[in-house]
Amino acid sequence: MLEKLKRAGDIAKRVVKYVESITKPGVKLLDLATNIENYIRSFGGEPAFPVNIGVNWVAAHYTPTLTDESVIPDGSLVKVDIGVHVDGYIADTAITICFNPIYEALVEATKKAVEKAIEVLRPGVKVAEIGKVIEDVIRSYGFKSIKNLSGHGLDRYVIHSGVIIPNFYDKFNTAKLGDGVYAIEPFATNGAGLVVESDQVTIYALKTTSKRLSGNALAVYEKIYRERQGLPFTTRWYVNTPVDVELFEKALVELKKQKVLIEYPVLVEKKHGMVSQFEHTVVIAGRDVIVTTS
Numbered sequence: 642m643l644e645k646l647k648r649a650g651d652i653a654k655r656v657v658k659y660v661e662s663i664t665k666p667g668v669k670l671l672d673l674a675t676n677i678e679n680y681i682r683s684f685g686g687e688p689a690f691p692v693n694i695g696v697n698w699v700a701a702h703y704t705p706t707l708t709d710e711s712v713i714p715d716g717s718l719v720k721v722d723i724g725v726h727v728d729g730y731i732a733d734t735a736i737t738i739c740f741n742p743i744y745e746a747l748v749e750a751t752k753k754a755v756e757k758a759i760e761v762l763r764p765g766v767k768v769a770e771i772g773k774v775i776e777d778v779i780r781s782y783g784f785k786s787i788k789n790l791s792g793h794g795l796d797r798y799v800i801h802s803g804v805i806i807p808n809f810y811d812k813f814n815t816a817k818l819g820d821g822v823y824a825i826e827p828f829a830t831n832g833a834g835l836v837v838e839s840d841q842v843t844i845y846a847l848k849t850t851s852k853r854l855s856g857n858a859l860a861v862y863e864k865i866y867r868e869r870q871g872l873p874f875t876t877r878w879y880v881n882t883p884v885d886v887e888l889f890e891k892a893l894v895e896l897k898k899q900k901v902l903i904e905y906p907v908l909v910e911k912k913h914g915m916v917s918q919f920e921h922t923v924v925i926a927g928r929d930v931i932v933t934t935s
Contacts, residue, residue, distance in 0.1 A: 642730060642797075643931075646822060646924055649732035650933025652686040653725045653922070657736055657934075660723065664738050666715045670694050671705040671877075673713070673721075681725050689724030689731045690800055690873040691844055695918070696720075698910040700790065700828060700836045704843050707877045707886065716741040718748070720918045726872065729798040733824040734934040735920035744915055747829055750782035751917040754808075754827040762825075762923055762930045768816045772807035775827045779808075785834035786827060787916065790908070795822040795922065798870040800846075822924050832914015838906035845893065846873045846903040854899060861892035862901065873905065 659680050664673060674692040681688050691704035696717050705711075713719055722735040739748045754775045761774055771792070779786045786808040794804030807814060808827050847866050854862055865874055880889045896902040910916050924931040 643924065643926065645727045645730040646732065646933055647931070649686060649725045649727040649730055650922060652681060652684045652727070653723055653732040653734045653934045655684060656680055656723050656725065657734060660721050660736065661738065664713065664719060664721065666713050666717070666740055668713050669709075670696075670711050670713065671707070671709045674705045677721070677723065681723075686725040686727050689726040689733065691875040691878070693722035693735075693844075694719065695722070695916065697915055698832065698913040699907060700787065700910055700916045700918070701908045702844055702905045703841070703907045704875050705877070706843055707881065713740070718744045718915050718917060720916065722918065722920065724800065726798075729870070731795045731800065731822070732922045732934050733795060733800070733826075733920060734922060735826065735918050737917040737919060744917070746782055747784055747831060747915060748917045750779045750784050751827050751829040751919045754778040754786070754829065755825055755919040755921055758825050758827065759921060759923065759932060759935075762818070762925070764819065764925055764928060765817050768804075768806045768818065769811050769814050771825070772814070773810035776809040779827065779829045782829075784829045784831055787830055787834055787836055787910070789835055790826070790828045792824050792826040792920075795824055798872055800872060818925055820925055820927065822922065824920055824922050826918065826920040828916055828918045830910050830914040830916045832916070833911040835911040836908040837911050839909050841907045842904045843907065844873050844875055844905040846871055846905070847896070848901045848903060850899070850901040852899055852901065854896070854901075857888060858892045858895035858899070861889060862896060
């Protein structure tokens with residue numbers, strides 16, 4: 642297990658360097674996401690989730706669709722969230738790339754927050770202590786941590802295991818970290834410090850079910866679940882023509898009716914403040930704390 646986690650982390654580190662080299666104003670979001678996902682596969686890994694690309698106030702859960710013609714704007718702040726899995730064992734990492742000097746301090750605040758949070762990690766550490774470190778660092782730069790986004794536990798084929806690692810001091814959260822795999826994921830903003838759901842959904846996941854599905858919905862469910870199990874996916878991985886998209890999305894509507902489809906709405910900063918993000922994956926094993934993505 643540990644070797645597979647380390648291998649996933651090693652691939653993720655290579656991917657981050659690749660992302661830094663190809664992310665530039667004028668690049669199509671669809672091309673960027675596709676190239677990153679193919680780069681993950683070139684090392685023998687698989688995307689643990691579709692590459693998330695958040696421009697400016699888009700904080701999380703956006704991956705380009707087949708019809709997305711948008712490009713990275715000049716003067717923008719771009720977050721790229723990358724997941725790699727090897728046999729279901731996950732490395733989750735993210736970086737922010739800044740194309741406007743006005744936002745460099747916001748980027749530095751988040752980068753420093755993840756570094757300082759990792760310094761306090763140890764077996765038995767309270768998640769509230771981690772959240773306090775993150776919030777204090779971000780506040781010291783004059784920004785707000787986003788309170789309703791958090792770090793999280795990782796399990797095999799499970800991107801959010803149920804463990805929550807807040808990005809602020811939550812004195813009511815008395816949980817402690819034991820042996821396991823965790824994503825430390827601070828977000829900072831010059832806005833309200835909260836995200837809200839938009840109406841757009843481009844990322845999904847499937848639940849395990851014993852329900853009887855029929856026709857196209859059954860075929861789509863079986864294909865995706867065989868490949869992804871509980872891991873997130875996106876439509877563009879499975880279709881490449883308008884006709885196929887229509888049939889696929891009809892199947893998703895049926896799966897949603899049957900309550901076996903999870904939707905991840907695109908999350909945006911409540912007041913359209915700029916958002917920066919950094920993330921690393923850590924393994925706590927006995928007395929050891931291993932940062933697999935750093």
